[in-house]
Amino acid sequence: GQNIDQPTEMTATEGAIVQINCTYQTSGFNGLFWYQQHAGEAPTFLSYNVLDGLEEKGRFSSFLSRSKGYSYLLLKELQMKDSASYLCAVRDSNYQLIWGAGTKLIIKP
């Protein structure tokens, strides 16, 4: 079966750096996505990786290793507004998005 694993919850301090990991097992691979979802709101697109390596976008970076079935989302200079759930999703060989359950990130002052 297809599976996306990510931690359920993480806690970090304002101003610090946090890394949210995602491992996946899917039938085929056509890209990995990270979404941010604030409580009560819809997911918003953060990043897309289809080749191995690091994609940087301001305070957020996303890394992919296809051979290891592994990605991480790195958030720097954490702000209170970064408190949200972070969803990892993989597009499989049928171009379906397979979703993880999300990682709830709690930022403390």
Place this chain on the structure above:
Amino acid sequence: EAGVAQSPRYKIIEKRQSVAFWCNPISGHATLYWYQQILGQGPKLLIQFQNNGVVDDSQLPKDRFSAERLKGVDSTLKIQPAKLEDSAVYLCASSSTGGEYFGPGTRLTVT
């Protein structure tokens, strides 16, 4: 550019009643998705349209859920009759290439 529009934002119904949700995707996006998201879980795909054709509806409970996208633009998702376990947020998303862009969702409560 305007985002994905959904209506209504909130709906409360009693079990066995019917409900319909509407979605208008981003202009030019051929692919439209309906997802169900239960609190604390990732979105679950219910149905995917490419223009006005169904690409995947394998997880749609067809005995009570139906969806249509007649002109390949906006779409309607219907639940009839609703069950308690249908309480969730129903998300519509659209894409052209790359990532999916989500509407604000409809929060459904079935009592």
